Amino acid sequence: MKDILTAPFVREMTATTANMYRLGWDERNGGNISYLLDERQVGEYLNLKKVIRTIPTGFRADALIGKIFIVTGTGKYFKNVETDPETNLGIIRIAKDGETAELLWGFCDGGKFTSELPAHLMSHMARLKVDPENRVVMHSHPTYTLAMNYVHELDEKKFTHTLWEMCTECIVVFPDGIGILPWMVCGTNAIGEATAKKMEEFRLVVWGMHGIYGVGKNLDEAFGLIETVEKAAQIYMLTCNRPRVNTIKDCELVALAESFGVKYRKDFLNL
Ligand code: 2HA
Ligand code: ZN
Numbered sequence: 001m002k003d004i005l006t007a008p009f010v011r012e013m014t015a016t017t018a019n020m021y022r023l024g025w026d027e028r029n030g031g032n033i034s035y036l037l038d039e040r041q042v043g044e045y046l047n048l049k050k051v052i053r054t055i056p057t058g059f060r061a062d063a064l065i066g067k068i069f070i071v072t073g074t075g076k077y078f079k080n081v082e083t084d085p086e087t088n089l090g091i092i093r094i095a096k097d098g099e100t101a102e103l104l105w106g107f108c109d110g111g112k113f114t115s116e117l118p119a120h121l122m123s124h125m126a127r128l129k130v131d132p133e134n135r136v137v138m139h140s141h142p143t144y145t146l147a148m149n150y151v152h153e154l155d156e157k158k159f160t161h162t163l164w165e166m167c168t169e170c171i172v173v174f175p176d177g178i179g180i181l182p183w184m185v186c187g188t189n190a191i192g193e194a195t196a197k198k199m200e201e202f203r204l205v206v207w208g209m210h211g212i213y214g215v216g217k218n219l220d221e222a223f224g225l226i227e228t229v230e231k232a233a234q235i236y237m238l239t240c241n242r243p244r245v246n247t248i249k250d251c252e253l254v255a256l257a258e259s260f261g262v263k264y265r266k267d268f269l270n271l
Contacts (some may be wrong), residue, residue, distance in 0.1 A: 004045040004105055008071055009037055010085055016219045017072065017081040017088075025142040025230070026078040030211070032114035033060035034071040035219065036124060036135045041067050042104070043090065053100040054095065055112050059189050061121045062098040063128070069093075071120070073111045094121075110239075118192030119213070126199040127215050134215055139220040141211040145226075151240060156180050157268045161205070164253055166232035171198045173228040173255050175264035177260065179205040186210060204229060 004010060013035065022024045041049065048068075069092055072081070076088040089112055090106035101113060114120065127134040152159060160177035164170045179198035179256045184191045184207065193215060198205045204225055205213040212229065216222035250269045256266040 001021045001047070002045050004013045007041075007045045007086065009035060010089070011039070012219050013070055013072075013089055014082045014085050015079040016223060018124065020140055020223070021078040022232050023142070023230075025140045025226075027141065029075050029077055031078055031137065031138075031140040032072045032116045032120065033116070033138045033219070033222075034114070034120040034124065035070045037068045037070055037091070039066075039068055045106050046091065048093075048104065051093075053103050055092070055101045055103060057094075057099050057101050057113075057117055058120070059192070060098045061094055062123060063122055063125045064094040065096055065098050067094050067124075068104070069120075069124075070106075073116070074113060081110075081269075106252055115164055115187040116192075118187075118189045119195045121193075121198045122192040122196035123213065123215060126196040128244050130200060131217070133217040135146040136216050136222040136225065137220050138214050138216075138219070139211060140214075140226055142226060142230040142233070144237045145206070145212055147202060147211070147232050148233045149206065152236070154180050154182065154206070154208050157265075158263065160234065160268045161270070162236060163229060163232040165248050167228070168248065168256065170232050171257050171264055172260045174204055174225060175257055175262040176202055177200060177265045177268050178206075178229065181205060181207050183208040183210065 020031060048138055060256060071092060073088050073090060081088040081147055084104050086108045089106045092101040093104055095102050116139055123137045152162060156179060158175060159180060179202035202266050203215050212226055214222040214225040250271055254270060
């Protein structure tokens with residue numbers, strides 16, 4: 001059996017959480033990540049028959065029975081994952097009943113998975129239906145994106161359109177736009193269900209005045225989506241109090257999207 005601390009998926013999780021912490025997106029216990037793993041790959045590092053303990057999830061995820069995820073822990077700080085992955089991360093498998101998590105590794109101080117597990121697993125189910133390659137669900141509190149939530153209308157079309165105007169790459173990186181939920185109590189099945197519903201259509205979902213969710217086939221892709229939104233939101237926040245002298249026009253956004261061959265939300269433009 002190989003040393004789990006050398007597994008690429010553990011290394012990627014520690015590098016990503018450290019990176020997000022240093023960007024100032026994940027203060028204290030803010031943010032959470034879940035990453036669907038390949039059973040055969042995990043089997044090189046762990047005895048898959050050995051369940052350390054079982055933890056109820058509080059909801060059913062039948063479509064994920066037998067699936068294995070590496071997830072960040074509830075109350076744990078992204079800041080500390082790098083130095084102590086075995087306490088701050090866990091590897092769980094969804095049990096045959098669809099509503100229990102079998103702990104295979106980690107959370108070694110008796111901890112458990114993120115409080116946002118409903119939003120994560122429900123989003124995995126929604127995304128896998130649209131994109132069978134999807135593996136990662138990532139939640140974070142990026143500073144400028146959050147700031148923008150307070151001064152910009154929380155309307156999917158208008159919010160996406162403003163961000164598309166802020167950096168040339170935006171419409172190419174997230175042509176499908178951004179879904180938005182109003183402020184809701186976090187950590188509940190209700191916000192999980194609402195997030196998953198948005199995930200049928202979007203790879204990015206803003207939780208009004210809380211943060212953002214991004215998904216992808218690997219950590220880089222989910223991170224890159226959020227990073228691009230955050231960069232555009234930063235440009236917006238740096239410029240929104242000043243007269244706008246120049247902008248990228250809608251006809252130019254169309255030219256970009258067509259040149260890069262991306263399928264974009266035409267209804268999010270004012271053509
Ligand atoms: O895990 O970010 O949404 C802490 C949070 C809750
Ligand atoms: Zn949060």
